Amino acid sequence: MKRFKNIAIIFAVIVFLLTMSIIVSMNKFDTPNPILSGIGFFKIMFTKAKIVQIQEYPQVYLAKPDNAQQVLIDFMEQRGYYYLEDERMASTLVFGNEISRIYVDFSVNAYYSKWVFRE
Numbered sequence: 579m580k581r582f583k584n585i586a587i588i589f590a591v592i593v594f595l596l597t598m599s600i601i602v603s604m605n606k607f608d609t610p611n612p613i614l615s616g617i618g619f620f621k622i623m624f625t626k627a628k629i630v631q632i633q634e635y636p637q638v639y640l641a642k643p644d645n646a647q648q649v650l651i652d653f654m655e656q657r658g659y660y661y662l663e664d665e666r667m668a669s670t671l672v673f674g675n676e677i678s679r680i681y682v683d684f685s686v687n688a689y690y691s692k693w694v695f696r697e
Contacts, residue, residue: 608633614633622642623689640693646686650693651671654680662679671684
């Protein structure tokens with residue numbers, strides 16, 4: 579009986595930790611996958627990677643915080659989009675080409691810059 583109680587406590591702690599990690603990942607990184615967000619955060623903090631994609635749809639990227647807005651603009655220009663500065667809405671940057679517009683929710687703090695793509 580004591581062994582069953584210990585297993586139940588360990589299971590409850592694991593479920594609690596997994597739930598909390600998903601909540602933190604959704605809150606901080608806009609992705610429900612704490613493993614990918616943790617790996618992306620690690621790469622930005624401790625490797626030379628400048629940009630890391632942590633979610634496929636909607637696209638979520640982490641980047642180094644230094645000069646992050648210009649890095650995003652250069653990133654989008656390489657993809658064939660140009661920055662529409664006059665259409666910017668607070669923290670949402672707007673990029674366009676002849677066919678479409680892409681809205682990117684842009685945020686930056688001391689550790690990383692986060693880009694969430696909206697179409």
